[in-house]
Amino acid sequence: NILRNDMFVAGNETFEKLGTIGTLSNMLVYLTTVYHMQSVSAATLLNVFSGTSNLATVLGAFVSDTYLGRYTTIAISIVASFLGMLLLTLTAALPSLHPPTCNTSKGQPCQGPSTSHFAALLASFFFLVVGASGVRPCSLAFGADQFDPRTADGRRGIASFFNWYYFTFTIAIMLSATVIIYLQSNVNWALGLAVPAVLMGISCVVFFMGTRLYVRVRPEGSPLTSFAQVLVAATRKRHLRRARGVAELFDLPHRSKLVSKLAYTDQFTCLDKAAMRTPEDALHSEEKTPVNPWRLCTVQQVEEVKCLARIIPVWSSGTVYFVVLTQLGTYVVLQAAQTDRRISSASSFQIPQGSLIVFSMLSLTLWIPVYDRLVVPALRRFTKHEGGITLLQRIGVGLALSVATMLVSAAVEHRRRRRTAMMSCFWLVPQLLLAGLSEAFAGIGQLEFFYRQFPENMRSVAGALYCLGFALASYASGVMVTVVHRATRGRDGRPDWLAQDLDQGRVDLFYLVTAAIAAVNLIYFIACARWYRFKESNDDDDGSHANGDDVELVDGRLEKSASAAPV
Numbered sequence: 199n200i201l202r203n204d205m206f207v208a209g210n211e212t213f214e215k216l217g218t219i220g221t222l223s224n225m226l227v228y229l230t231t232v233y234h235m236q237s238v239s240a241a242t243l244l245n246v247f248s249g250t251s252n253l254a255t256v257l258g259a260f261v262s263d264t265y266l267g268r269y270t271t272i273a274i275s276i277v278a279s280f281l282g283m284l285l286l287t288l289t290a291a292l293p294s295l296h297p298p299t300c301n302t303s304k305g306q307p308c309q310g311p312s313t314s315h316f317a318a319l320l321a322s323f324f325f326l327v328v329g330a331s332g333v334r335p336c337s338l339a340f341g342a343d344q345f346d347p348r349t350a351d352g353r354r355g356i357a358s359f360f361n362w363y364y365f366t367f368t369i370a371i372m373l374s375a376t377v378i379i380y381l382q383s384n385v386n387w388a389l390g391l392a393v394p395a396v397l398m399g400i401s402c403v404v405f406f407m408g409t410r411l412y413v414r415v416r417p418e419g420s421p422l423t424s425f426a427q428v429l430v431a432a433t434r435k436r437h438l439r440r441a442r443g444v445a446e447l448f449d450l451p452h453r454s455k456l457v458s459k460l461a462y463t464d465q466f467t468c469l470d471k472a473a474m475r476t477p478e479d480a481l482h483s484e485e486k487t488p489v490n491p492w493r494l495c496t497v498q499q500v501e502e503v504k505c506l507a508r509i510i511p512v513w514s515s516g517t518v519y520f521v522v523l524t525q526l527g528t529y530v531v532l533q534a535a536q537t538d539r540r541i542s543s544a545s546s547f548q549i550p551q552g553s554l555i556v557f558s559m560l561s562l563t564l565w566i567p568v569y570d571r572l573v574v575p576a577l578r579r580f581t582k583h584e585g586g587i588t589l590l591q592r593i594g595v596g597l598a599l600s601v602a603t604m605l606v607s608a609a610v611e612h613r614r615r616r617r618t619a620m621m622s623c624f625w626l627v628p629q630l631l632l633a634g635l636s637e638a639f640a641g642i643g644q645l646e647f648f649y650r651q652f653p654e655n656m657r658s659v660a661g662a663l664y665c666l667g668f669a670l671a672s673y674a675s676g677v678m679v680t681v682v683h684r685a686t687r688g689r690d691g692r693p694d695w696l697a698q699d700l701d702q703g704r705v706d707l708f709y710l711v712t713a714a715i716a717a718v719n720l721i722y723f724i725a726c727a728r729w730y731r732f733k734e735s736n737d738d739d740d741g742s743h744a745n746g747d748d749v750e751l752v753d754g755r756l757e758k759s760a761s762a763a764p765v
Contacts, residue, residue: 234308251330252669258331259662268340275332282325283395291388335661360646361570431472447473449497460501461734502653515723520671537623561634589647590727596640603632604713611706
């Protein structure tokens, strides 16, 4: 049943990614050629759309974990995504929904979009944002929910699921960057948008086919309210003397079937004051619960906040990591434009400069099955760890590879600038392969780390936090480029490091600065990793701190309530 469940989840994700990525990756061209928008206006619109889509995942995760549950949230979201892409397809297929074709032969200027044209476009974007807000944070956690972490096979299955989830993601990117973009740019926009819309429709069908088989975790209320109560209560009691141990703190018998009972930790002890009972803290006579939960909280509530506080430093290092990769993804395209992109000297066909990023995806795609099926079992025999290495070690390897990636990029760019003849574009392949390998370690490691270490009632928020890191990295990358551009611009009119003509600029020095940032980030991450304490549960049956899932019968259907994942 687990295998069948995750086949439906993975199938849904593959078709969904093929649909949405194939549509959005070429949207700038669509807006400038079909809607006749200025490139600056189109880029601004897409940046706002992309940022809104990533930020909306926080709201989607909150609604999922608090009210709807992951299954219902995903169900609503994929239907919204399908409607958004269907409407976007109609903007290309129906002449009344986009500006008329330019008649440049008669010297007439291209007509921009009218209010109704723009309204149809924004309506499609609205549905796509709604779809992204639920699918992105919930799909990964929902797939992992299908495994039982009480067993060794279940724990290994969760780790494999994260690897194969990323595998299907990269396959979808590669197909979208080739087949679907070719249809859109070289055949017909209506057909090129209809294909992703159909794939999204198939995604809906595949997802709902598994409805009767899915394991569904029911929400237990807002965890953010509990977090706020701890912070408020600790602030109110900040003048109290710190408790000498867990025995002096208020706690209740643990009744939740969703959230595991967390063990007490001596980090962030200032938060312990929220669980210190004073004469002013009255209890209800029957339930023995606090009359005012904004003055007195339980040890469990405090430990859940500590979990989040411990994750934030690790998450911040991951955000800086994405800044590094974003810079490479941007400037490798400009590097490729000034190289010889012919397959051979006798060939006239040139590789599109934007297609070279496929080498990064290829590296990631090929490495994932090798790592999952060969490397992990080999490491497991030596380390006795179910994942071969710990999640923090995996992320650290990825961050170290990001430093190597930028150093290789700087060396290749330095060589390109010194050559008199045009260099082959295949000199750029090593840095792209390293970037893909780095993401296979750090990217997947972060996804699994957030899922396992967040409190169980916030696992959808874990997916949203990952998307939020992408959003902040995009904004930070723009700020970094602006700062470098202004700081390196010569007063006598000399070009800056990031000049439009790379031969006049010094992108190799920019890569070295980025490598230095990556190196400092690696040191920062190592410090965070040494300080970090993995989440532990007090109610483990086997003492392994890998508490499993409780299974219960709900509405005639077998459902489970997830507890602490293994570390």
